Amino acid sequence: MRVAIIGTGYVGLTTGVCLAFIGHSVTCLDTDESKIRALREGHIPIYEPYLEEVLEEARPNLSFTSSYAEAIPDADVVFIAVGTPPTPSGAPNLEYLSQAARSIGQNGNGNFTVVVNKSTVPIGSGNWVGSLLRDAVEQSSNGHKTDFAVASNPEFLREGTALHDSLYPDRIVIGADEPRALETLYTLYRPILDQTFPAPVFLPRPDNFAAVPLVSTDLASAELIKYAANAFLALKISFINEIGLVAERVGANITEVARGIGLDSRIGSRFLSAGLGWGGSCFGKDTAALIATAGEYGLHMPIVEAARTVNSRQRDRVVEKLLQELKILKGRTIGLLGLAFKPNTDDLREAPAIEIAQKLIDRGVRVKAHDPIASERFQREHGKMGVCLCPTAEEVADGCDALVLVTEWSDYRELEWEQLAKRMRNPFILDGRHALDGDKLVRSGLRYVTIS
Numbered sequence: 236m237r238v239a240i241i242g243t244g245y246v247g248l249t250t251g252v253c254l255a256f257i258g259h260s261v262t263c264l265d266t267d268e269s270k271i272r273a274l275r276e277g278h279i280p281i282y283e284p285y286l287e288e289v290l291e292e293a294r295p296n297l298s299f300t301s302s303y304a305e306a307i308p309d310a311d312v313v314f315i316a317v318g319t320p321p322t323p324s325g326a327p328n329l330e331y332l333s334q335a336a337r338s339i340g341q342n343g344n345g346n347f348t349v350v351v352n353k354s355t356v357p358i359g360s361g362n363w364v365g366s367l368l369r370d371a372v373e374q375s376s377n378g379h380k381t382d383f384a385v386a387s388n389p390e391f392l393r394e395g396t397a398l399h400d401s402l403y404p405d406r407i408v409i410g411a412d413e414p415r416a417l418e419t420l421y422t423l424y425r426p427i428l429d430q431t432f433p434a435p436v437f438l439p440r441p442d443n444f445a446a447v448p449l450v451s452t453d454l455a456s457a458e459l460i461k462y463a464a465n466a467f468l469a470l471k472i473s474f475i476n477e478i479g480l481v482a483e484r485v486g487a488n489i490t491e492v493a494r495g496i497g498l499d500s501r502i503g504s505r506f507l508s509a510g511l512g513w514g515g516s517c518f519g520k521d522t523a524a525l526i527a528t529a530g531e532y533g534l535h536m537p538i539v540e541a542a543r544t545v546n547s548r549q550r551d552r553v554v555e556k557l558l559q560e561l562k563i564l565k566g567r568t569i570g571l572l573g574l575a576f577k578p579n580t581d582d583l584r585e586a587p588a589i590e591i592a593q594k595l596i597d598r599g600v601r602v603k604a605h606d607p608i609a610s611e612r613f614q615r616e617h618g619k620m621g622v623c624l625c626p627t628a629e630e631v632a633d634g635c636d637a638l639v640l641v642t643e644w645s646d647y648r649e650l651e652w653e654q655l656a657k658r659m660r661n662p663f664i665l666d667g668r669h670a671l672d673g674d675k676l677v678r679s680g681l682r683y684v685t686i687s
């Protein structure tokens with residue numbers, strides 16, 4: 236099938252590359268011309284494991300453009316994967332979505348086309364995009380009366396494992412009020428649903444992974460599934476962090492507690508790691524958007540609100556722990572290990588490191604930091620904060636009064652801790668992710684403390 240992807244960010248580029256890899260003819264479009272130029276020249280504007288390798292294999296089926304007139308007319312399916320960042324009210328900014336919908340509507344060639352919301356958008360957006368498309372078709376000067384059907388196909392990929400999640404997803408959700416939209420998307424996704432595509436050698440199909448469940452539903456349900464899924468994952472993290480606070484007071488071990496409850500198959504062990512809480516472009520934005528949508532119907536969401544409150548408290552606990560250890564923060568030097576919101580990505584949106592660094596800077600701390608991948612992006616996007624970026628973790632440790640492990644990159648587990656301890660003014664480490672071997676660190680001469 237011929238596919239256009241609007242928005243070539245973390246989601247759009249991954250989706251486009253995977254659909255091209257399984258044999259569709261894909262045009263990726265972005266209004267950011269520098270991104271398109273880079274992609275045409277073979278440079279990938281984001282860090283995502285295996286993206287480069289899959290893209291290389293899919294290249295014969297892929298093209299990149301900034302022109303709607305080039306991407307839209309021949310497409311059977313158009314995915315909208317533009318950003319939906321938060322506004323101060325909590326409701327997402329739908330400006331990019333509406334611009335994309337209008338441009339799609341103006342550029343149809345008269346054939347039936349399915350327009351798919353892959354961006355995370357509030358409930359009712361499918362209908363809204365439909366009306367924007369119809370208006371644009373009416374106003375279009377090209378004389379074509381394109382017949383559009385709108386579908387919702389929320390994305391569940393995790394940055395860092397995006398290619399794996401797209402090729403071997405837990406489920407595919409398609410919301411459509413018109414059967415022909417569902418049929419088109421079923422055909423498009425069939426190689427993934429039935430797992431009939433040859434797996435890339437570097438991303439082998441998991442054992443016993445034979446088929447992917449399809450949830451086909453109406454537009455509103457598909458839209459709500461995405462928000463409900465993210466809210467549930469967010470509150471699972473906040474739940475274990477709340478239990479962690481009690482564990483600390485009563486002298487219990489939160490890692491053991493999490494294991495003990497996670498082995499219950501009704502609960503599950505994932506997303507039960509206590510620490511400094513979630514970050515990233517989705518959980519904060521999507522929980523705020525869900526609360527805002529509920530508010531439009533006169534509803535409160537106390538559970539989701541509490542998950543957000545607990546998450547924000549975890550950041551303050553970093554400062555509290557450092558105060559307990561150092562008594563005075565003014566004039567201290569504190570090193571952050573990790574800047575990206577999680578390992579294996581360069582994404583810094585709502586990264587805990589930014590909030591923590593700012594809280595420390597506001598208290599007169601000199602903040603140093605290292606990240607194996609995201610330092611360059613940090614310099615570009617947050618250079619003005621005044622964080623001193625170091626090329627190695629060892630250089631961060633030099634003269635530090637404390638280190639904070641913010642992002643659990645696997646490299647940090649292998650550091651020569653004895654050497655690091657010797658380079659610090661005060662060998663203290665706060666492990667914000669329960670990721671390090673505490674006994675080993677203590678043997679290496681560090682005082683080791685966790686957040687729980």
Ligand SMILES: NC(=O)c1ccc[n+]([C@@H]2O[C@H](COP(=O)([O-])OP(=O)(O)OC[C@H]3O[C@@H](n4cnc5c(N)ncnc54)[C@H](O)[C@@H]3O)[C@@H](O)[C@H]2O)c1
Pocket residue numbers: 241242243244245246247264265266267270316317318319331332334335353354355356390391392393394516517
């Ligand atoms: N990043 C994730 O892990 C993730 C996971 C699931 C869902 N989502 C959702 O997917 C959507 C996209 O997220 P992302 O992380 O890929 O965002 P992103 O910011 O990485 O990419 C969005 C891209 O859209 C482009 N764009 C904006 N307006 C455009 C327009 N009118 N026409 C063409 N291109 C345009 C931007 O230049 C940018 O490259 C969001 O709604 C997000 O909530 C993201």
